[in-house]
Amino acid sequence: MSVQLSYFIKDLPLKHTFTIAHQSRDVQDTLIVRLEGAGFYGLGESTTNPFYGMTVENMSACLEAARPLVESGDWETPEELWEKGKEFFAYNPFAQCALDMAAWDLFAKQKGKKLYEYLELNPKDIPLTNFTIGIATVDKMVEKMKEVDWPIYKIKLGTADDLAIVRELRKHTDAVFRIDANCAWTADQAIRYSFELKDLGVEFMEQPLAKDDLEGMKRVYAESALPVMADESCIIESDVKKCQGLFHAINVKLVKAGGITPALRMIHEAKSLGMKTMVGCMTESSVGITAIAHIAPLLDYVDMDGAMLLAEDPAIGVDISPVGVTFPVGNGIGAKLKA
Template sequence: MPMQLKVHQITLPLASPFRIAHETRTHQPTLIVELIDGAGRSGFGEAAMTRYYGLDSETCTAILKNLAPALAPHNYLPPGELHVVLDTLAPQLHPFLRCALDVATHDLWGKRENKRIGEHWDQPKRQTATCYTIGMAPIEEMTAKLRAFPWPVYKIKLGGGGDDLAIIRALRAETDAPFYVDANTGWTAAQTIDYSHELKRLGVVFIEQPLPVTDEVGQARVKAASALPIIADESCQTLADVEKCAELFHGINIKIVKCGGLLPARQMIARARKLGLSMMAGCMTESSFGISAIAQLLPELDYADMDGAMLLAEDPGEGVTFDSRTGFAVWPEGNGTGARFRR
């Protein structure tokens, strides 16, 4: 029986408007990609149709469906072989779409082997807590959101042009939990260095991507003078970026959709470890299908930002969840990523 490819177009409603330096969203279009092998097993992957990256559901669905005939002759494709096929037939395929296919093949691989994906890998025996994100908003709204969602560690979105230190001071008055700060390229080098000392005093653990990707001179200055570690996000998209990031940052944030899936993400982790970088994995606004895939990396990480499904008003899937007391993953029954459509 040939391999089949199905694409499920879904719009994810957010529990509240989500603001970052680039945009505000109330809904997130996404594609759930389903690969069905010759034995009738389904593997699922996800590609968020993020407007900021120029993605459109209809166009991306058509691109994926055009690949179906090339996948059909295989009744099963291991993840490594999938990437060989894609490198040959669709070398310019958008990494978000490559990621969805990569995760779907990993999911099938786990189901065929009757194991969770991470159990196939040589990983440390440790747990890493995920943070919960407080998006940009008026201070009163941000503090209200924090109070309404008790969590052991928070990520705070800043860089919108307001009084960012006042925001952190107000949030710190509400909780003793550690903070990660994400400036989303919204600061200058001088601001970052200046803020870092007060942010450290206020219990911030690190600053994520404070400067635009193009400002490498400023980033080198920040790395040398910041009181806090600096984590690359927009500056670290693929394996090719890791070497440069080792010069300009203390750590990297890997997004599996940006690098093309779990296989390239683990290549980035291996390279970054050799270079002495700290490791984080983040998410887009994704359902449990995407989050359950990223969570397979958790034992290999120093920090995690996997709250995408927690930000939704309605999740079409179910899979990995997180304990509100510890932030640690709660693994579902089932193999592969453990994600499936909600019954």
């Protein structure tokens, strides 16, 4: 079957400036891939990211290099395309993610099934996503929390007043808190903070230390009052095993891993090693977020609030509320671009 590849760039304006420990942004650029063949089409997505050096230009270059393979139709499944395409995406998993996601959407549509049905997953098993509160003044963080009344908040930290921020936010909600320091703390800070954070209703700490601080993470893993989750320390498949004994859980990002295909393998490997699993987002539109929802039944936790942070979403996809997830009509991943 011959396949036609196309792609284009969208600007995703955010409702609020989104700040974490190492960057701020008001607009997120995203690349959307479309694969068309045999009367069906599939959509995939990957955002750009300066922290990882992923740009519109280098993602586009990788897709162009892979175009002959993709359009030849010399592949039958998304896994086969992913393996054959590795040489084109060795240094750009973000671009490979967008292609892989589109391949899964197209493939499942051709099979006449929703992706979660093809994977034999039950949408009733999807855990509730958290809603992320980026770094800002305390008043602004409280305002964001009141704007979206949610049962679970992920609080971005990495300031000189992190404990004071959590203390103040706790005054305004009984929701579960998850803390993400994005590599900003030392081992001593993480261990010391963990005890008060536990008392403040925090469920776990995500990536408290720099990804290369292995000795520090050994201490935190052993001495923290809270479970710790890897993010920047767990990017690709080979990182999963390295996280054993340093983290209690891993957060897999589809864009950083290279798509759904490797993410599924990472999730199953982490489970086999006794770690809990989460899939997180990178402020994608409803194209990328809907893809996450399809594999979410496998997870212990999920962070798929990206489209909820947008002022304008160019796509229609999964609907997420505190009472559950509603998938769009249609097979495959099912997200559609607005006219």
